[in-house]
Each structure stands twice: as structure tokens, then as C-alpha cells.
Amino acid sequence: MSFKTPSELAQGACSVAVSKSRWSVVQMLILGIFAGAYIGFAGFLYTVVTHDLVGFAGVGFTKFLGGAVFSVGLMLVVIAGGELFTGNCMMPMGILSGCVTTGQVLRNWLWVYLANFLGSVLVAFLVFHSGLAAGPVGAHALKIAAGKMSLTFKEALVRGILCNWLVVLAVWMSMAATDVVGKIFAIFFPIMAFVASGFEHSIANMYFMFLGMLLKGSEKVAGLANIPEGKLAYVGWEGFFHNLIPVTIGNVIGGVFFVAILYFVVFKDKLKEN
Known part of the structure; x- marks a missing residue:
């Protein structure tokens, strides 16, 4: 076949975990900054494309198109090269298979x-100072940040679980492809689905929320956004961590349990043979 089977993917996931566990700190920092930046680029593209589209295309198509363009972020990570925390939630399959240790996985994650945080906030900082978010695009970005920061703990947690179930599946499926075009299609649909559905991605949120915090100080942008004071008050470091902590926990649960652990249960006999 021109693609790898699910059992071959499980075997490949163990090999990937071993490779990732061997990165030096410098390599992880560089590749992690790249991945955070690539997700930030995708976040800005999403904002530009969707900021005024609802009035022309309706809510549903706007969400679809926003998800479609956001998928470029993971394409850059997988094809160009990057270390993304949410994608690396597949690594515990290596722990279960005995090819890496828990300490090695936690070292990589840390x-x-x-x-990823450094890369995402770097792009947010550059976008803010580029002047490209000084008008309606910035107002939309501020609304996105306020919406994320005002979620309840439970909402953020569950949306984080749903998100990374799909994100890790996108990485999983991309491993099945043997050419670049196949990898692009494998990535596109799950990422489009999670963004269009409104799920929460910790690394993307680092970008969106940090940019929102920068934009909050602009009277012009805040005026265009016209966000109620009660909701705008969430935009700050307290709101940042109020969202990021449950979303990160949810992302770990979604990727580790629903992909790494459950696929290990299915294919553990095949893994033992290798």
C-alpha cells in the first residue's frame, strides 16, 4: 500500500518517541520556538481571514475557512520541522512500549x-509591532482573546481534551503518508475540524491571549472591539493562566489517553513482536 497501516503507525510512534527523547536542550529549544512561531503565524492568518467574513459568508463557513487556513501551522511543524508540545503528547506510547522512560518524556515536554511559549509570544509581539493588528483585525484578535480567557475551568478543560484528540490524530495520520501531499491532506482535515469546532489548543492560545493582552492597551483597538467591560477585564495574566492551565491539562488527556494509551492497548501485541 502507499500508506502505513495503523499497526505500523504504532510501531513508528515508538521510534519517534525515541528520536525525540534524544534531542539536546538546544535542539528542543530551537525546534520548539519554531513550532510555537508556526502556530502563531497560523493564528494570525486565521484572524486576518475571519475578521470580517461572517457578514459575507455566515458563521458556519467562516469557522470552516478559519480552520482550513489554520492547518498551515501544523503543516509547517511536521514538514519543515518543529517540536510541538501538543503533538508530543503521543510520546507516552513509547513509555508503554518500554522504549523510552517517563523521565525522558517529561524532559521533552518541559x-x-x-x-513553544517563547515562539508563540515572539510572533504575537512582532505582529503587534508590525501595525497589521492596529485596526479591525486587531479588534477581532482582542475578541478572540477575551472569549478564551472568560471560559470556565470545565469548558476550557473539555475543549482542550477534544482539541488534542484531533491534533494528535493529525500527527498520527501524517505518519501514515509517504509523500508531502499525503501529509498535507492528513493534517488538514483534523486541524480544520478542531478549529472550526471551537476546541482549545494550549500553544495557539499562548499566541492569541498574549496578542490580546498587548492590544488591550490600544484605545483604538479596544474601541473597535467593543467588548463589555466585564469580559474585557479577563484579558490579563490572570485570565491567561485561567485558560492555559485547564487547556494544557485537557490537551494532555486528549492526546495521551485517547490516542497513545488506547492505540497501545489495541496494538500492544504487535509492539511486543518488535
């Missing part, structure tokens, strides 16, 4: 998560 440095990659930190680097």
Missing part, C-alpha cells in the same frame, strides 16, 4: 512547552 523544554518544548517552554520553547
Whole structure:
């Protein structure tokens, strides 16, 4: 066949976990910054494309198109090269298979998560100072940030679970493809689905919320956004972590349990043979 089977993907996931566990700190920081930046680029593209589209195309198509363009972020990570915390939630399959240790996985997660944060806020900082978010695009970005920061803990947690179930499946499916076009299609549909559905991605949220915090200080942007004071008050560091903590926990649950653990249960006999 021109693609790998699910059992072959499980075997490949173990090999990937081993490779990722061997990165040096410098390699993880560089590749993690790249991945955070690529997700930030996708976030800005999403905002530009969707900021005024509802009035012309309706809510549903706007969500679809926003998800479609956002998928470029994971395409850059997988094809160009990057270390993305949410995608690396597949690594515990290597723990279960005995090819990596829990310490190695946690080491990767720690440095990659930190680097993703640096890359995402770097792009948010550059976008803010580019002047490209000084008008209606910025107002839309501020609305997005306020909406994320005002979610309840439970809402953020559950949306995080649903999100990374799909994101890790996108990475999983991309491993099945043997050519670049196949990888693009494997990534496109799950990422489009999670964004259009309104699920929550921790690394994307780092970008969206940090940009929102920068834009909140602009009277012009805040005026165009016309967000109620009660909701705008969430935009700040407290709101940042109010969202990021449950979303990150949810992302770990979604990727580790619903993909890594359950696929290991299905294919553990095949993995033992190897």
C-alpha cells in the first residue's frame, strides 16, 4: 500500500518517541520556538481571514475557512520541522512500549512547552509591532482573546481534551503518508475540524491571549472591539493562566489517553513482536 497501516503507525510512534527523547536542550529549544512561531503565524492568518467574513459568508463557513487556513501551522511543524508540545503528547506510547522512560518524556515536554511559549509570544509581539493588528483585525484578535480567557475551568478543560484528540490524530495520520501531499491532506482535515469546532489548543492560545493582552492597551483597538467591560477585564495574566492551565491539562488527556494509551492497548501485541 502507499500508506502505513495503523499497526505500523504504532510501531513508528515508538521510534519517534525515541528520536525525540534524544534531542539536546538546544535542539528542543530551537525546534520548539519554531513550532510555537508556526502556530502563531497560523493564528494570525486565521484572524486576518475571519475578521470580517461572517457578514459575507455566515458563521458556519467562516469557522470552516478559519480552520482550513489554520492547518498551515501544523503543516509547517511536521514538514519543515518543529517540536510541538501538543503533538508530543503521543510520546507516552513509547513509555508503554518500554522504549523510552517517563523521565525522558517529561524532559521533552518541559523544554518544548517552554520553547513553544517563547515562539508563540515572539510572533504575537512582532505582529503587534508590525501595525497589521492596529485596526479591525486587531479588534477581532482582542475578541478572540477575551472569549478564551472568560471560559470556565470545565469548558476550557473539555475543549482542550477534544482539541488534542484531533491534533494528535493529525500527527498520527501524517505518519501514515509517504509523500508531502499525503501529509498535507492528513493534517488538514483534523486541524480544520478542531478549529472550526471551537476546541482549545494550549500553544495557539499562548499566541492569541498574549496578542490580546498587548492590544488591550490600544484605545483604538479596544474601541473597535467593543467588548463589555466585564469580559474585557479577563484579558490579563490572570485570565491567561485561567485558560492555559485547564487547556494544557485537557490537551494532555486528549492526546495521551485517547490516542497513545488506547492505540497501545489495541496494538500492544504487535509492539511486543518488535
